[in-house]
Amino acid sequence: MKLLGLALVGAFTLAGCASIPAAPDVQSASFSPDCARIGSFLDSAVAQGRTVGASAFVWQGGREACFEKAGYASREENRPFARDTLVQIFSMTKPVTGVALMQLWEQGRFGLDDPLYWYLPEYEGLKVATGLDESGNPVLRDPSRPPTIRDVLRHTAGFTYGGSDEPADIIWERPQPLSPDNTLAEFSLKMAQVPLVTDPGTRWNYSASVDVQARLVEVLSGMAFADYVDANIFTPLGMNDSGWKRSEADLARLARIYITGASGALEPMPREAWLEPNFAGKPMTMGGSGIVTTVDDYMRFARMLLNEGELGDVRILKPATIRLMATNVLDPKINAENRSWLPSKGTGGFGIDFFVRTAPPQSPEENRGTVGEFFWDGFPSMLFWVDPAQDMAVVFAAQKVPFDNPLHHHFRDAVYGADYSGVAPE
Incomplete structure (x- = not known):
């Protein structure tokens, strides 16, 4: 995802050759995430009752920079949030679907x-x-x-x-x-x-x-959607813990979703309400929701995006296709009044199933991030982003509803620092 860049409004043509802005010639700053600060934030979020449990994984410069966790995957079972905890990511499924469809675009379908x-x-x-x-x-x-x-x-x-x-x-x-x-x-x-x-x-x-x-x-x-994604994305990327169709055995590792009750305290959602359709044995396999995964698995997907379509010796998409997906493609005539709540994500626009940051944060109230980053999030306060200028990908896992943007704001402060400018120096 990283290189992507930029947030220039770009037009693209139909078939194999997209007219896409070149990746910016940005050098990474000397920035590196403060893992202790991230860990302290997670601990405080749990202690303050903002989430029952959470984990954070930061990848930078071709290696694992930080992995931190706090609290419980299931408070009632006294089961801690762990590295292999399964989480329901809801709308963070959307970028996976976009990648699947763009593979078929590359094939001229x-x-x-x-x-x-x-x-x-x-x-x-x-x-x-x-x-x-x-x-x-x-x-x-x-x-x-x-x-x-x-x-x-x-x-x-x-x-x-x-x-x-x-x-x-x-x-x-x-x-x-x-x-x-x-x-x-x-x-x-x-x-x-x-x-x-x-x-x-x-x-x-x-x-x-x-x-x-x-x-x-x-x-x-000509394939069932879940089968296509498994064969063409999950299996090649080694995402062995990811998918829509799960079994009862997975419940032992699945984080429970918690909802803010009338008193403001987090209460466990009833099982029939918090399991995605396929987990509950229903036929719907949504493109916009439904994947169950781990932070390690989803980071493999994020790293593929950061590496412009490849992970190790596996190529999922061409670099030009990733750049296209991570370029703001909303026409200027679609102004803020015609973008629903999208401006609440930050100063930017939208590519293909990603928000794309086009300018630095404009105020202390705006979430921290770097020009050229692209990301999406999920209903139970899930979040991931790719920051090409900092050669970094981040996955934040929580299972708390309703969606908590202030939690994401403070998590980004923990990753970048509250005064991060949003522009990596040349």
Whole structure:
């Protein structure tokens, strides 16, 4: 992931040759993470009741720089957070799905600006919902253009996740596309029944588009999504503890998810509520969630990104493809008002399934980080990032909901220092 760079707004072309900004000529600063400070932060976060347990893994300069842990994977079983603790990463699944689909792009299976319906015909004829009539049916109009695969990759297709009072979200509640009882094929057919919230390419709207990406992987590869990822990402990278389909035996290593109760104390979520669908024996294999892994395994994925697509003698993607994924590709006309909560991640934009930092932190309240970093996080306060300018990748594991951005802010302070400028000196 590292090299990536930059956060320049870049256009790319369709097939094998992308028009991508060259990686910046940045030399790493003399910065190195303070492992004692990181460990102290984890201890204090547990002691203050901000999380029941956590671990942090920092890789820099081609070696393990820090591994720290604190607290419990299961407080009720008196089971400490350990190096091999399994965690549910929720939306940190999304970058894995993006890598899988971009492997197929490199093979020429599709073009980024191809209409989505060329490959998933159920999406032909999508409409934009502008309101609801007196009977609760959507008022529809034609979109300005069909969504493309590029839109699906950057959350600009006009899709939704449901959960708001927008007309399209109200319609979402009827077919329930992401019900765990659906297969990905069934999800896609139901998703196509939900109108768009806006014209494609005009708004960044976090959505089930990464689950659409997963269905594209199935159709383009002829393989079940989880099988494709296992064969083409997990197995080549040696991520032997990662996957959607788990067994009862894994529960002995699985961290419990804790939720902030009415009193503010962290309480264990009931088992039926905290297990992802495949762990609970459901058919849905989401592209946007569902992977169970360890910090060591996920760091292998992050190191591949940092090394521009390779780990050891295994190449997963070409360097140019990684740079493309880690380049801000949101059109300037998609301004802050049209980016939902994305600006809360920092000063930057979005690439392919990654937030991309385009400028140093603008205030003490903004999370620390380096220009050119790319990252994503997950609902139970999971986080990882790749910082090419510092030749560094970081994985932070916690299992606490709701999502805790202040926890991430203070963790980044522990990694970088609260006064880190965000620009690695030349």
